[in-house]
Amino acid sequence: MEEAFRVSVSEADFDVGAELDALAAGRSDIGAVASFVGRVRGGEGLIAMSLEHYPAMTEKALAGIVSQARVRWPLMGVRVIHRVGRLLPGAQIVMVAVASGHRGAAFEACEFIMDFLKTRAPFWKKEELPGGARWVDARESDDAAAARWDTDQP
């Protein structure tokens, strides 16, 4: 995957502003950058969220999702960052940023990448609660969100 299309997985936090600037730096052909940031949602006494992943597969899966997005929309750059390890409520978990000539492709591709990431990238969340730890269950609404792209061709 070339320079403008990058995925990474790390324990470290990320700087959204710096990532968005880097995506469009030195280019005048990019007319739109759309981004999504996912955070650890607090509540129900949540103490922390731990993210496990399948190291050998994760970046390969993310890169594959980005490649599929590039087949569907004319994209000029994509940046995907996903954190792993133990995160506190309010912490950033994931960022998807998409650069394109126009906003339509940028918005749609950003949502597509998130929908596919949620259902196909090998990450698992475990919640730390006052009564103990429990694995987060997958949601059918996430499968439905990913499935709608099967018929909803841009």
Place this chain on the structure above:
Amino acid sequence: MAVVKILYFASLREAVGCDQETLDVPDEAGTVGALRALLCARGGDWSALEGGRAVRAAVNQVLARPETVIAAGDEVAFFPPVTGG
């Protein structure tokens, strides 16, 4: 017979009490679905791989289906539905 590496993740790893193993898989268990059934037949904690449970699989780090064929040297992973993002 095909020697494969098998990995387990998240709640499934905790349920079976094993994160990875190397197994000589008999020819008749040469697909993801057949291998899953073979592992489940160990009984006890391995019933976490029962047919009714939501279990996903990957072969050589690519999402696989029950009919996906397994060959010697492959890395097969079993895990619950993903919950990232």
